[in-house]
Every structure is written in C-alpha cells, then in structure tokens.
Amino acid sequence: MRFNIENLRKDEQIPFLLEQLYSQFGYKKFRMEKFEEYDFYLENKSFLRGEHIITFPGLDGKLMALKPDITLSILKNTPATALVPDKRFYTENVYRVSKASHEIREIPQTGLEYVGKVDMYVMCEVLSLAMRTLDCISANHLLSVAHVGFLTALFEAAGLPLHSHGMLKFLAQKNARSIKLYCNEKNVSEDFAEKFIALSSASSLDELKNIVCSEKMQRAYLEMEQLYTLLSNSGFENKLYIDFSIINDTEYYNGLVFSGFIEGIPHSVLSGGRYDGLLTKMNKNDLQAIGFAVYFDSIERFLGKLKNKNADIAVIYNEKSNLSLLFETVNKLYAEGKSFNVQTSTKTNAKTLFYIKEDSVEVTENA
C-alpha cells in the first residue's frame, strides 16, 4: 500500500506540506539537539523576552537548557555571507510558556530563517512564504504587518527614547487614552500624541502616509508601500493588513515585522520579522536576517475542532468468529488502503460494518 498524505489528519499533513513548500523555495532543513548550554541563552536572554528556561545539570557539571528557541542556534554557526545566504527551515519542539495554556510546555514549532543580504525580493519571498504557510492551515487567515523603523523614527521625532516600552505597551493595546496620558507625562506635544493615536488604529497605507513627518519615516513608509504593491500584484492583497499593535520589540527587530492570524484561534500563530539587531549583538555585523516561526500548540487544538478522523470501517468479531476469516478480511482491507478498526464492541461511528461470523463476513452500512 502506497503512502497517501490524504489519509493523515490535517495536523499531521501540515509539517509535510510546509517541508515541501520551503524546500521548493530552496530552504534547507536545520536539525538540532534538544538542549544547548544555558549560558548561550543567558547571553541572549533579552531576545527570548523573559522566557522561562528549563535547565538541568549536564554530566560534566555544565548547566544545560531545554531549547526555548531555534533562531539563536541557527545564527550561532551560520555559514552565511553577504554574497551567499543561509536559507533554513526547521520543525522542532521548543520548551516555553504556551499562549494556549499559560504553562511551560513542549510546543511543536516550524520556522524559517533567511540569513545573508536582505533586499526587497527577499522580504517579499519570506512574507509570501508566511502567507502560504497560513494557507496550509486555513484559508481564513491574514497577516498583520508593521515596520519597527517607522515606529522608532516616530519616537525619535517625538523626543522619546528608541525603546519606549510604555508606548509599545499602549500601542499593543490600541489604548488611545493611555497613549495620550503617556505623551502628557513625557512632555510629548499634542501633535505627536495624535500621531501615536493615529498609528495605533492605522490599518491602511494611506493612514500611515498621513503620519509621516521625517525622512526616516518616509523611507520606512516607502519600503512598506513597495512590499504591499509587489505582494498585492502576486495575489496576496486581501490577506495583508497594517497593524502596529504587533510590535513588541525595538531592540532586536529593526524593520518589517509581521504576525499571522487564523480565524477561530484567539491569538497570533505566526510571528516574524527582520532582526538585524540580533546579528549585531552577536557580532555578525555584515549579515542581515529575516524569518518567522509558527506555533502549533494552538493550531493543533483548532484543527482538532475541525475534524476528528474516525476509521471508515469497523470489523466486529466475537468468540464465535472465524479467526482465519477475520485475518483474511483485515489483510484485504489493508491491501485496499482502507482505514479500519478491529473491535469486539458493536458501538461504532464507522460508515461500514464488517461482521465476522462463523463461516462468512456480513457487510452492512451503519444507520
């Protein structure tokens, strides 16, 4: 019997589909051990944004950690140069706090990283792969996009520090009132307060254009405009939305950032962006990087709601059944590629029932 992906549950199909998708675009699979030295994550703890890290003592006394992240490991030993990029995808389990359960869990994660020189085409490719990834999971998806450079330029123009965590928090909440109070507290002018409030609700390029008030902001806006145009012309128009509430870091991410949403899942399931800042901190100043990760803990739950695959056939036997006939029937069904469950109970949701009797097999349709 030949392997047929259609026989798998949707959540089992997706890793195969994504592997095929990323390979088609020239990305190579990255594999890693379950653990790294804890010191490695400690040096880059702020990139992990306060993630709880599970540690244990190694046999040589070194403190080891169950990996909370894959990106750092890919970057650590990347052979990428400005001329020859390193294009990697991975399907690994990470150990971090689950958005779904708010507890530390083993979370299946798939992701993709492009390390090298990041130009407009590369950004479009990665964004299109993010949307194709979401499409593998559900047709009802969208990708929110923002630009960290646009935001930090607005901070600069308004006289705020580049990493204004307070403002980031209120933008993430789309909290106009708190934005106004924060600007008041920080002696930011009313004009700029209005710009931050406008940014918190901006959902189109036109709205973004009206906020531009410096050369840096104009450059970031033009980058977004070009991305939008190229991706819209490639058929992705209705899936892209401007949304500056998705920005939660201005230290490592320096340009385009994006988050993917699926209708029916209450929070983002994909997040990524351009993170040259992390490479700079790792002293890889000649390299740039962009990538994303998909978190499967919420997706598995969502797909579980979509379909619970039962076997098509129930093969029912009892102590009087002819065992040879039973095995013959099972082997025939297997050779035909059918899904079946051999059981003694007559309770079943299967569409077709095979009753193994003393000298015959009775086939009936389940009422």
Added chain:
Amino acid sequence: MLNIALPKGRLGNQVFSLFESLGLACPEFYSENRKLVIENKENGVRYQLIKPSDVGIYVSHGVADIGVVGKDVLLETEPDVYELLDLNLGKCSLAVAAKNDYVPDNESVLKVATKYPHVAAKYYRKQNRNIEIIKLNGSVELAAAVGLSDVIVDIVETGSTLKENDMKVFETVAPVNAVFIANKSSFKFKNREITQILEGLSEVTIND
C-alpha cells in the same frame, strides 16, 4: 454572531443599556432566569453573563469577541486584549488607604493587604519599597482596621466605607473605570462589527 462578555451586576446592567441603545438588544436579559448565555439571532449577538473579574479571561481566550471590564481587573490580570475605549462608567480609583492615625514608616517592611497583589507589587516596586503582600478576597478594609496590615490597596469609590472604619486614602494608585475590550484576533476578523460598536460607544460616552 458576535459574542459579548458582560459583567454580572450593576456595571453589567449599565453596559447592557448602552449596547441596547446601539441596537444590540436581547429581551432575554430581562427574564427572571439563571441563564448565563443569552442570544438574539436577529441582530447577531450572544451575551455571556460573567463574573466581572473573569471578563478579561473570556475575551483573551476568544470565547467572547468583545467585553466590558473594570480597569482594576485589567491592571491586575493583564489579559492580552485591545483596550479600545474608556466608557466612563463605574468610576472609582485604586488607592492606598490606612487608619486615620497611620504614620508611614519607611524603614520597616510595609504590610499591604489587598485583592490586587500584582497591582500592589508593581506600585511599590516603582518606589523601591519593601513590602509583604497579604492577599485577601474581600472586606479588605478590615485588615488595616484590626492590624493585620499597615495599609490596604483597594478600590475606593465614595470613601464612605473607609470613613466609617476610621480610615482614609493616603495615595491614589490609578483611576479606574469600565473599559471596552476586544480579542485581538476577533478585532481583525470581525472588524466591521466591532468598529461599528466602538464608534457607537464613542458617541454616547461622556469624556472628561
């Protein structure tokens, strides 16, 4: 269908009236029954009648698309939601209160009784103050009145409960009122309906 988390009690009644004025009525709301979920298929709304302190949880988990919750609950539980509009309902404040004759002593560890341990910890951390938090579930004023704690961090509305227990407000931690919140994913996929409601609420909300 739009799922709305409505806090049970006085605030919920006020909020429901607001939603009713926007055309989101649900006659079942006035029935004398114990149903926790009521819906009006004609105007596409389903109300979930929820304990006020849990509204943020229902909205952040997406089982409710939107809701109304007190700012005190948002500050304490920090659910991952959009805080779209202050409704200027249920106005009060989170405050530090103590007995009238309380004299602050910055040298010893301050005992703070509260239903809001996260808010209290954050507030005093900003002041670099060492505190011991005593988490209570109700009648928090009693703690300071009988010496369980030095101060309390609690909601203060008119201040009459404090006054009757020989207590007063020493510091205001944060103003509190009802906030219209939305699930981040629902806001994107049901943007038209939620924005319509937001615009309607903005028009009827009296701003300071």
